[in-house]
Amino acid sequence: MEIKRIKNKEERKDAFYIRLKVFVEEQGVPRENELDEYEDVSEHIVLYKDKLPVATGRIRIIHGDAKLQRICVLKEYRKLGLGKVIIESLESIAREKDCKKAILGAQVQAKEFYEKLGYTQSSGLFVDEGIPHVEMTKQL
Known part of the structure; x- marks a missing residue:
């Protein structure tokens, strides 16, 4: 894995x-x-498994906070902990850039995943591209 x-x-x-x-x-x-x-x-990262691109995410700095976006894992590679690796890598980049907080728009079905990584819901429900989301934040 790389x-x-x-x-x-x-x-x-x-x-x-x-x-x-x-x-x-x-x-x-x-x-x-x-x-x-x-x-x-944005700064983009890609996770490769057996030299194949299987997961990605990006980070933008907005007013000193890290906005984590476009986090996804190919279907056949889910449940292997790769999403966690992407989040931790983006958080590491955020810390390098002296960000104190990470913000992301979580699809509702992924809310529990982000909670396990220390994120808390910081908004009500909103719909983006027809998909229910909530904003989540974490102090870095």
Whole structure:
């Protein structure tokens, strides 16, 4: 298993591949909405297992806080602890950047996963791309 901090647009293709598989094909998010204006200002990571890209996430710094986004694992690699590895890697990057808090929009079905990693719900229910979410935060 290897985590790679993506350095250029060429390498970013692996992150986009995973996101398109999970969010667009599996969850029905329109492709044009999945890739957004924040791609170039975010830092992306990809987790490789047996040299295959299987999980990804990105981080943006907003007013000194770390916004963790686009966290996903390919269906056939779930329940292996890879999501936790992605979150911990993004939190590590956030600490490097002197962030004191991490914020994320959690799909409701993943809320318990994030709670186990120390996140607490910080908003009411909202819908993003037809999927119910809650905002969650964690002090770093």
